[in-house]
Amino acid sequence: MQRQPTLLSSCASAATAAEARYRITVPSFTRRSSRVIALDGQAAAVVKGLAEQAWNGGRFFVFESALPDDALLRRVVAGDAGDAADGPGTGTALLSEELDDADTVVMIASAAANATAASVIGDAAADRSIMTAGLVLPGAVPPGGAVSALRPNAMVLVVLREVADVPEVLSALRV
Amino acid sequence: MLKQEINELLTQTGPGTAMGAMFRQYWIPALLAEELPENDCAPVRVKLLSERLLAFRDSEGRYGLIDEFCAHRGVSLWFGRNEESGLRCAYHGWKYDVNGQCVEVPSEPDERHSALCAKIKLTSYPMVKIGDVLWTYMGDPAKTPELPEWEFARVPEGHSFTSKRWQESNWLQALEGGIDSSHVSWLHSDGLKNDPLFKGAQGNKYNLADRKPFFEVVESEGGLYIGVRRNAEEGHYYWRITPWVMPSFTMIPPRGDHPIHGHFWIPIDDENCWAWSYDYHPVRPLTEGELRAMREGKGVHNEYVPGTFRPLQNKDNDYLMDRAAQKRGDTYSGVRGISMQDASLQESMGPIVDRTKERLVSTDSGIIMARRKLWRAVEALRDEGVTPPGVDTAHQAVRSAAIVLPADQSFIEGASEALTVRPGEKHASV
Numbered sequence: 001m002q003r004q005p006t007l008l009s010s011c012a013s014a015a016t017a018a019e020a021r022y023r024i025t026v027p028s029f030t031r032r033s034s035r036v037i038a039l040d041g042q043a044a045a046v047v048k049g050l051a052e053q054a055w056n057g058g059r060f061f062v063f064e065s066a067l068p069d070d071a072l073l074r075r076v077v078a079g080d081a082g083d084a085a086d087g088p089g090t091g092t093a094l095l096s097e098e099l100d101d102a103d104t105v106v107m108i109a110s111a112a113a114n115a116t117a118a119s120v121i122g123d124a125a126a127d128r129s130i131m132t133a134g135l136v137l138p139g140a141v142p143p144g145g146a147v148s149a150l151r152p153n154a155m156v157l158v159v160l161r162e163v164a165d166v167p168e169v170l171s172a173l174r175v
Numbered sequence: 176m177l178k179q180e181i182n183e184l185l186t187q188t189g190p191g192t193a194m195g196a197m198f199r200q201y202w203i204p205a206l207l208a209e210e211l212p213e214n215d216c217a218p219v220r221v222k223l224l225s226e227r228l229l230a231f232r233d234s235e236g237r238y239g240l241i242d243e244f245c246a247h248r249g250v251s252l253w254f255g256r257n258e259e260s261g262l263r264c265a266y267h268g269w270k271y272d273v274n275g276q277c278v279e280v281p282s283e284p285d286e287r288h289s290a291l292c293a294k295i296k297l298t299s300y301p302m303v304k305i306g307d308v309l310w311t312y313m314g315d316p317a318k319t320p321e322l323p324e325w326e327f328a329r330v331p332e333g334h335s336f337t338s339k340r341w342q343e344s345n346w347l348q349a350l351e352g353g354i355d356s357s358h359v360s361w362l363h364s365d366g367l368k369n370d371p372l373f374k375g376a377q378g379n380k381y382n383l384a385d386r387k388p389f390f391e392v393v394e395s396e397g398g399l400y401i402g403v404r405r406n407a408e409e410g411h412y413y414w415r416i417t418p419w420v421m422p423s424f425t426m427i428p429p430r431g432d433h434p435i436h437g438h439f440w441i442p443i444d445d446e447n448c449w450a451w452s453y454d455y456h457p458v459r460p461l462t463e464g465e466l467r468a469m470r471e472g473k474g475v476h477n478e479y480v481p482g483t484f485r486p487l488q489n490k491d492n493d494y495l496m497d498r499a500a501q502k503r504g505d506t507y508s509g510v511r512g513i514s515m516q517d518a519s520l521q522e523s524m525g526p527i528v529d530r531t532k533e534r535l536v537s538t539d540s541g542i543i544m545a546r547r548k549l550w551r552a553v554e555a556l557r558d559e560g561v562t563p564p565g566v567d568t569a570h571q572a573v574r575s576a577a578i579v580l581p582a583d584q585s586f587i588e589g590a591s592e593a594l595t596v597r598p599g600e601k602h603a604s605v
Contacts, residue, residue: 015522172546
């Protein structure tokens, strides 16, 4: 095997704490475009709380209903502008339009997860090669139903024991 | 992404730090038992959690782990004489027992001797041999937990093999490699075909046929289960399930009848850690062929710079990178061996990676949840004195599993028995 000499400046040997301070500091990525969608009532309450916080461009929704080849979502923003006080059609969005510029979809569900919603969203994301994740909320009922509903439709499923972990997971994903 | 203060919270483990206090709640691996092979053998220097310590075995076979430096003038006791039930400093002959208690100050007059000795005691920690490992507990003696019950250390002699290596990175990035199941299909793809401790298993065909696995992360009492599913026969999934028990124990899912293996990552200091690697079989002794392969550095083990625990492939020789092998496809990264494939990349991140700059994706959810659980446990211990998960020996009774389940079955339900230690029963493996 022909080998090149290892120099002091080579990448492996230079991986020191002192060197780390001089690494390139320009962010190597643009802002992520995430969609967080609640699939049921308990999840909707969590998403409404999340929407009150500051995020990295992520948008929050509650699944409303399936449409032929699409779905209707209700947008949730700070101040809960997407609540029922809005008139018909306001604060709503089509899933297809929301996925146009999305790169991540996070579905949040409780044990009462809406399997149809998970399927519609999962299929639409898969068609567009969008990364999907599912967060299953803790509850009194075992999460088997939610897990079954989400499993075929989310590349990653996380079954949580604490609702407080939801914002931490989303922050780590730069939602 | 992690805030800088949380990164520091989780990566700093020296005395007085919150994460250091958490590590000091557990029995942790300190030395291989073979490092102290007989009574009055040479003492061994070992640094753990940023503390420089000296391990020795006295004339009665008692193990001691004490401050490395003599209380008199700060000389390293490694130069000392291990004789007559104690370790005697080579400088002025001060002698200490396995509890760090000074028992002789030869220069002092007899009438003052006992009183002076009674006032001199080095820091010391208990050390016990379980399996191939000498374990220590560096926390409050009043809160000493039950001795560890990890199955790899409790199986009959001859059923297990343990090694350790020096890794030049913080413990957390090493641990995160252990629960990052998504890298296996890439970085270690050659191991499934070539490594004598992995190849030939029925499950390997599922691995190689489906390179886009799905992940499920489920919290457990002691940490997490990270399930990775791939397509199997019609209507079934092949699951590989990795348990992580806090703070740093992981088990790799088995392959066929090969032994089960896994790791412990223990901080040496904030920029180095011990990567402990074990293999064991619950129901049979390891074969001569398996032991030979492990000693030769196959599977999760590695070769060494002779006379040290530094890997033969290390950052000073670019891990013996072989570009031709990489180009041929013999290895994915050009680095030989599973453990050094991991170590080379984890060390390349720097001693403590800056997690404020990373861009995690959904398949990193295991890592995200592990950090979150560590963070929560560290704060609960620091603020409320809550004993962290993993101290309770019931949390240690876990196994990894490789199992085929119906597509509609939750792995945590379908594999619940397989994920639990069942003494005398074989592990669940495909």
